[in-house]
Amino acid sequence: MLLATQTKLGQLIGTSDWTVVLNVLFYVIFIVFIFYGQRIQMYVMLREVEVSLYKLKFIKEEGRKVAIETIREIGKPQADPTDKVDRFLEYFTIGPQNLDPAGIVSKLEHILDVRDTRFKDEVKSMAPASDETQVNNLENTLEAASALNFIYKVIRHYYLLGKKTMSLYVIMQIQMILPLVMREAEAYASALKAFAYGQPIGDGAGALVAARLMYGYEPRKIAKDCVVATVPYEGRTAFVIKAEGPGGNVGKPGDAIKEVIEENEGKIAMVVMIDAALKLEGEELGEVAEGVGAAIGGPGVDQYKIEESLLKYHIAINAVVIKEDVGDAVSPLRKEEFDSTDKALERVKQVVVEKTKEGDKVIIAGIGNTIGIGQ
């Protein structure tokens, strides 16, 4: 058939010489694709990764620049903070050994506490003029810049490894997950500005619901970086807990819930947790859903503590979540998410009224980063 097409083409353009030329050309292309098809495919994929890598490098540099500029602007350092920022971007945390998992939660908590203290000390030394709220925001900005730096390095590693080994499978793996990685990097890029300016982010939707519940009531400090307010509602007493704002901070809601339970000698009828949850594609942004269990993300230390406290006194736990995707969770709060906090608030009130009776005590915990949200 190929030959017939070429002959027809030859007849069409009127010379037999052309037929020969086209014949040879078709065979050459055919042979090249037989032997080098995979290699050509690899080059195409490498090129695709390379384009994304340029973009990642640009975003990473932008992150570093934003972090340095914000530190200079807010922290008024005596010396140039660039070296310290570069050192911060390379920090790592080694998780505890899990060959013998007994007691691993306390080990992990200890490591996370040490990391947090270390980060805060570093930020304070970089930005001596900043207050507590600004230190928290700067820490979040640096963590976002550090995440971008890490993403860039991992993608670069696989790109160079693929180029060096010319292994289709190494290149293919990175090329296949690239759209998801880029989405995450873009989310961190917009998070940088949010953290630098102290704007509320999508992850803070739970904390915002708690803040709206406790507004007008005197909050008191409880556990590390957490506040609680006693709010009367429909004959019940609600202990509303959230991380202390408006600095970027998630607090230790596990300790806070445990403390409130212990203060009340376990006489708590129910715990309601409100948090932002990852939505599946196809679900609406800001959709509110209800369920049971400890609605809290992170490394798992707080979830473990909450579950332990609840088990000790056999307290029921309900959860209300606001659906959002990974990009929205770390980007400035969207209008849809803000509006959905009204719906979440109504659901929480409904759960409290339906599942408890007058005179009961309930804990309502708004989970998430409280950046840009006061109380």
Add this chain to the structure above:
Amino acid sequence: MSGNTGSITASKISSFVLLVVFITLALSLVAIIFAAAIVGGFVSAGNDMTGAYVLLALGVLGVAICTYVLAETRRRLLKLKIVVPPVMTTIECRKCGIKTVRDFQRGDYIFKETEPCQKCSGMMLITAIYREVKEKEKERFPF
């Protein structure tokens, strides 16, 4: 200081790709001009016009490919732009309910008391901070 809008753009086009595209474009244009010269009789090629038509076809094909490659590169560059939409702050007077919306300023946070109300001298309170994203019309799925 508002300064909460902006975009991040990466503008890297491979110089090798650009070189290849421009060489191909130049050759294609030469082919078209040459073909036109043969057809117009400015260059003598006998009675057989086949060569001229082949040159014309190759030239047009080359120009089309170059235009496509350049358009694709431009589309990719546009895709590399990250637009950070503006963040708005809503301030409300708890006493008279007057509401104002302005650009976010550093230091704003939800439930922050700002300046006194110009209407009733009650305290103004920041009640909302959010960004509005204008989404393209969503693709409709039957499920």
